Amino acid sequence: MPRHIDTLQTPCVLVDLDRAEANLQRAQDYADAHGVRLRPHIKTHKLPFFAKRQLELGAIGITCQKLGEAEVMADAGIEDIFLPYNIIAPEKLYRLKELAKRVTLSVTADSAFVVDGYAETFADSAHAPLNVLVECDSGAGRCGVQTPDAAVALARLIAGKRGLVFGGLMTYPPAGDAPGARKWLEEAAEKLAEAGLPAKTISTGGTPDIWRAHETTIATEYRPGTYIYYDRSLVARGVATVEDCALNVLVTVVSRPTETRAIIDAGSKALTSDLLGMTGYGQVLGYPDAVIYGLSEEHGNIDFTASATKPKVGERLRILPNHACPVSNLFDHVNLVSGDHVVETIEVAARGRVD
Amino acid sequence: MPRHIDTLQTPCVLVDLDRAEANLQRAQDYADAHGVRLRPHIKTHKLPFFAKRQLELGAIGITCQKLGEAEVMADAGIEDIFLPYNIIAPEKLYRLKELAKRVTLSVTADSAFVVDGYAETFADSAHAPLNVLVECDSGAGRCGVQTPDAAVALARLIAGKRGLVFGGLMTYPPAGDAPGARKWLEEAAEKLAEAGLPAKTISTGGTPDIWRAHETTIATEYRPGTYIYYDRSLVARGVATVEDCALNVLVTVVSRPTETRAIIDAGSKALTSDLLGMTGYGQVLGYPDAVIYGLSEEHGNIDFTASATKPKVGERLRILPNHACPVSNLFDHVNLVSGDHVVETIEVAARGRVD
Numbered sequence: 166m167p168r169h170i171d172t173l174q175t176p177c178v179l180v181d182l183d184r185a186e187a188n189l190q191r192a193q194d195y196a197d198a199h200g201v202r203l204r205p206h207i208k209t210h211k212l213p214f215f216a217k218r219q220l221e222l223g224a225i226g227i228t229c230q231k232l233g234e235a236e237v238m239a240d241a242g243i244e245d246i247f248l249p250y251n252i253i254a255p256e257k258l259y260r261l262k263e264l265a266k267r268v269t270l271s272v273t274a275d276s277a278f279v280v281d282g283y284a285e286t287f288a289d290s291a292h293a294p295l296n297v298l299v300e301c302d303s304g305a306g307r308c309g310v311q312t313p314d315a316a317v318a319l320a321r322l323i324a325g326k327r328g329l330v331f332g333g334l335m336t337y338p339p340a341g342d343a344p345g346a347r348k349w350l351e352e353a354a355e356k357l358a359e360a361g362l363p364a365k366t367i368s369t370g371g372t373p374d375i376w377r378a379h380e381t382t383i384a385t386e387y388r389p390g391t392y393i394y395y396d397r398s399l400v401a402r403g404v405a406t407v408e409d410c411a412l413n414v415l416v417t418v419v420s421r422p423t424e425t426r427a428i429i430d431a432g433s434k435a436l437t438s439d440l441l442g443m444t445g446y447g448q449v450l451g452y453p454d455a456v457i458y459g460l461s462e463e464h465g466n467i468d469f470t471a472s473a474t475k476p477k478v479g480e481r482l483r484i485l486p487n488h489a490c491p492v493s494n495l496f497d498h499v500n501l502v503s504g505d506h507v508v509e510t511i512e513v514a515a516r517g518r519v520d
Numbered sequence: 521m522p523r524h525i526d527t528l529q530t531p532c533v534l535v536d537l538d539r540a541e542a543n544l545q546r547a548q549d550y551a552d553a554h555g556v557r558l559r560p561h562i563k564t565h566k567l568p569f570f571a572k573r574q575l576e577l578g579a580i581g582i583t584c585q586k587l588g589e590a591e592v593m594a595d596a597g598i599e600d601i602f603l604p605y606n607i608i609a610p611e612k613l614y615r616l617k618e619l620a621k622r623v624t625l626s627v628t629a630d631s632a633f634v635v636d637g638y639a640e641t642f643a644d645s646a647h648a649p650l651n652v653l654v655e656c657d658s659g660a661g662r663c664g665v666q667t668p669d670a671a672v673a674l675a676r677l678i679a680g681k682r683g684l685v686f687g688g689l690m691t692y693p694p695a696g697d698a699p700g701a702r703k704w705l706e707e708a709a710e711k712l713a714e715a716g717l718p719a720k721t722i723s724t725g726g727t728p729d730i731w732r733a734h735e736t737t738i739a740t741e742y743r744p745g746t747y748i749y750y751d752r753s754l755v756a757r758g759v760a761t762v763e764d765c766a767l768n769v770l771v772t773v774v775s776r777p778t779e780t781r782a783i784i785d786a787g788s789k790a791l792t793s794d795l796l797g798m799t800g801y802g803q804v805l806g807y808p809d810a811v812i813y814g815l816s817e818e819h820g821n822i823d824f825t826a827s828a829t830k831p832k833v834g835e836r837l838r839i840l841p842n843h844a845c846p847v848s849n850l851f852d853h854v855n856l857v858s859g860d861h862v863v864e865t866i867e868v869a870a871r872g873r874v875d
Contacts, residue, residue, distance in 0.1 A: 308775040
């Protein structure tokens with residue numbers, strides 16, 4: 166008989182298996198219908214369990230943001246990993262080379278400095294070259310070459326290095342600006358073709374634009390992360406409904422110091438300080454008018470002024486966090502649940518892999 | 521020969537041992553000079569190593585915010601622990617009772633519900649009663665009874681329970697409002713004395729007001745946490761200088777996509793999203809005019825427009841975080857350094873103890 170969630174100690178993470186499965190299936194169906202390959206970003210769940218399920222459903226591989234995450238996934242048997250990050254410094258390049266021996270590995274670069282590091286490391290690997298995509302800043306303003314011409318120049322540099330192979334283009338599009346990113350990528354792809362360096366892969370991503378992935382017709386793969394769980398920020402953006410959200414934090418009301426104030430046993434160490442432009446640090450399920458107006462590290466302050474019924478001390482609440490991904494990173498374990506029962510409690514194997 | 525920090529992989533945490541030692545010593549000297557007992561809050565470092573050092577220097581015990589942290593510290597041999605938190609639910613009360621068998625333990629309560637839970641759990645422990653302080657909301661607006669009269673009533677309830685003993689008053693004063701908190705506590709202490717329930721301990725705390733701890737003359741102990749490391753927020757408040765700050769995050773510039781923008785390999789997963797009312801997500805040491813204007817999980821965006829010299833790709837930077845405590849919680853290990861050399865890399869034993 167599976168444990169009831171009432172027996173769990175709080176705060177803890179609940180992941181609804183049925184919802185996660187439905188979210189994965191819906192995105193895979195969408196990708197299949199539009200001829201886009203999925204390469205899910207595991208930063209959201211950090212679990213080999215779900216990475217394997219994503220592959221079973223049709224994903225062509227996974228995306229990791231840090232080398233340490235990729236190492237955990239390789240240890241778990243994942244065979245195709247994209248690491249869209251500039252890997253720098255001898256110790257990390259050594260780890261990268263070791264990793265490339267056991268998985269099909271791709272990375273990105275956005276400068277000659279980064280390409281030179283890869284080339285030096287893989288100079289003796291011409292038989293199994295490292296696949297390097299050029300990261301493009303198509304509007305998000307983070308990493309990436311600034312112009313299609315710069316993308317072509319860097320592609321040429323990569324293609325000319327022994328031990329490296331030019332793999333294509335990668336970008337992280339700005340939310341809601343897929344058309345701008347598309348134009349950027351189309352121009353770069355055209356110039357690459359003219360230069361005799363066709364982009365094998367054009368990789369875009371991000372859950373906020375997941376249902377518009379097909380609009381970037383030139384893209385060959387998409388890297389959504391949060392779509393497995395969704396979260397309050399994605400509900401606010403209209404990408405999913407509260408009922409789609411698979412990750413909650415189960416908390417306990419530890420104090421009711423006033424008629425309207427409740428204090429829960431989850432603060433920024435459980436929910437993070439991420440506001441993502443919203444008001445409040447999460448949504449109290451079942452109390453739509455409650456506002457989580459403040460967090461300290463181990464306490465959350467909730468205003469129940471507008472709620473007709475108010476919880477008692479000792480009552481448990483489910484919080485939909487603003488941002489699911491960093492919550493996964495704060496817990497050593499998550500509880501996979503079906504309804505109100507715990508199917509399994511598993512370690513967040515790729516948690517805390519900072520480098 | 522100790523390792524140079526240049527050989528560390530980034531992002532990683534550097535803790536300057538000499539600065540931490542000076543910070544601990546200065547606070548202990550202050551406490552000794554003013555007759556206040558220190559009971560440091562270990563939430564900042566989460567390390568038995570420093571907890572033991574705090575005790576060696578004269579602290580009377582430690583403070584932990586969560587049961588899991590207290591268990592780690594007890595495992596490490598710490599013998600006197602204050603847990604200023606309402607512990608609720610059978611599983612946690614069981615752990616609390618187990619913990620009470622091996623350390624001198626104190627807890628808090630701010631409602632009859634919480635007191636009843638302790639009383640039920642410790643009813644058969646009249647020979648070794650649990651020390652329960654009343655948490656007072658003296659202005660911070662978090663947990664705590666709302667009036668001195670309510671404090672007396674709860675003290676009376678505690679004192680009347682077999683297996684419990686009334687231990688005094690605890691508050692977390694609002695920053696910069698020590699006089700208000702003082703008046704509250706004085707009134708409560710007076711009424712408790714009149715009721716024949718004198719407060720053995722009156723515990724206040726918080727690093728922001730550390731140098732004003734003596735103004736609350738009625739307080740017998742003080743629970744500072746961040747004073748061991750300080751951070752950018754405490755420099756902004758005038759409590760410490762940048763040169764006092766003992767915890768930095770060592771990062772690498774992974775991209776310089778434009779003339780003025782740099783991207784570092786530390787985002788909210790290393791620095792947290794805590795702004796604490798400030799502009800920017802940390803201070804770039806050596807580049808006083810640089811602004812960390814944005815974080816995603818694994819990237820930090822820095823504007824170097826106002827900096828005459830700008831870092832190159834591959835250059836390492838030291839970041840003074842806004843808030844040291846949650847940074848400790850994000851890393852499995854910290855590097856204890858002296859100057860630019862690593863003395864020891866130790867596990868953050870009480871990291872991630874969410875419950």
